[in-house]
Amino acid sequence: MSHRVSDSTVRRLSQYLRVLEDLERSGATTVSSEALAAGGGTTAAQVRKDLSQFGSFGKRGLGYPVVDLGARLRSILGLERRWRVVLVGAGRIGSALFSYPNFTSRGYDCVAVLDSDPVKVGRWWGAVPVRPAEELEEVIRTLDVDLVIIAVPAEEAQRVADRVVSAGAKGILNFAAVALRVPPHVPVTNVNLVMELEALSFSVTQVGKDA
Amino acid sequence: MSHRVSDSTVRRLSQYLRVLEDLERSGATTVSSEALAAGGGTTAAQVRKDLSQFGSFGKRGLGYPVVDLGARLRSILGLERRWRVVLVGAGRIGSALFSYPNFTSRGYDCVAVLDSDPVKVGRWWGAVPVRPAEELEEVIRTLDVDLVIIAVPAEEAQRVADRVVSAGAKGILNFAAVALRVPPHVPVTNVNLVMELEALSFSVTQVGKDA
């Protein structure tokens, strides 16, 4: 069971978990692969393949136990522990992320915010003060940080990433529009809003180009 | 040249365009597939395959002309025109998107912001007032809206999407954590920040699980 799990599978697991949590609230005890597929925007066969990579949770003829499967997915996704997170770049994107109710409830704790703008330094973000960017390494080490969110302009992102890696953070969520170069033991997840918008305008441009 | 272009290809084109714009500013006239690959985080062969789907822009032995290729990519991605955009949900995510310098410079104009919270209605977002959510259809029709950004809680997202589709918008950028059901002629691009975070924590959990 230690083979490579694809990225798309993981995203779908996250989606299934959301559906399961809704079902938990509604009191359902079992769920079929078909129902999970409907809620997750995919197919029943896909759901079964995805889940079978991690074991056999379902009962044939019945479906999957809602609570057990939810717990298992949380365990697989690494949501059973809490993650200590630092935000670099005290802009709107970071603030958007922190305002998500799921951010804290899913186990992520923002332990520091940093910014290179002296005007922002010293202000408070909820319970956390904005610190100067120079303190990055110190913060990562002394606050035992796991994940770093990079939300700075593209030109600065690689420099931040280098410092983050050498200070020993375990993963990076990158909002800057550059491909970061980091060693393979530090996973990076990229989110690029402009790229998504452009993918959308491409799709819209394509619609009706097939008559 | 009218075959199906994959989603991943489009995202990469968007990345290449960014690299080309940097090169334009630095005055370079040609660029090799290898250089584009380095800036875009892929391989030279991938760059050539991607571009060859739309024609032959390069000169063998030389590379690609920076300015021409940039223009061509903008045309392919639908960035030669301006897009009229409405934001539904006057929260932080939308505000983050609008604060991106590239949002306006790449051709996106926010023509309206809507929210169901009476406290937010009437406030101004830059040059645009926040309007009540009921006006959605009217706004889409009278302001000739192309794209709608859905940034509302998951429970409300499908209802908003239905109204958006029936009012005739051409595409949706969805920040809500649900798979929207829409007819095939309305492209949807999903951005799910919590899912990205969970994909990251999964990857970090996996690192070192292979010894």
Place this chain on the structure above:
DNA sequence: TCCTGTGAAACGGTTCACAGCC
């Protein structure tokens, strides 16, 4: 009967390798 688990087939995207043009 119902629904999962899973090999096998089909599909699509990426990589390779080289022919062809500058």
Place this chain on the structure above:
DNA sequence: GGCTGTGAACCGTTTCACAGGA
């Protein structure tokens, strides 16, 4: 010589179809 354009091989993912347990 250098670098693009592209068929062919490769590889991972999705879909299919059915065996088998509740």
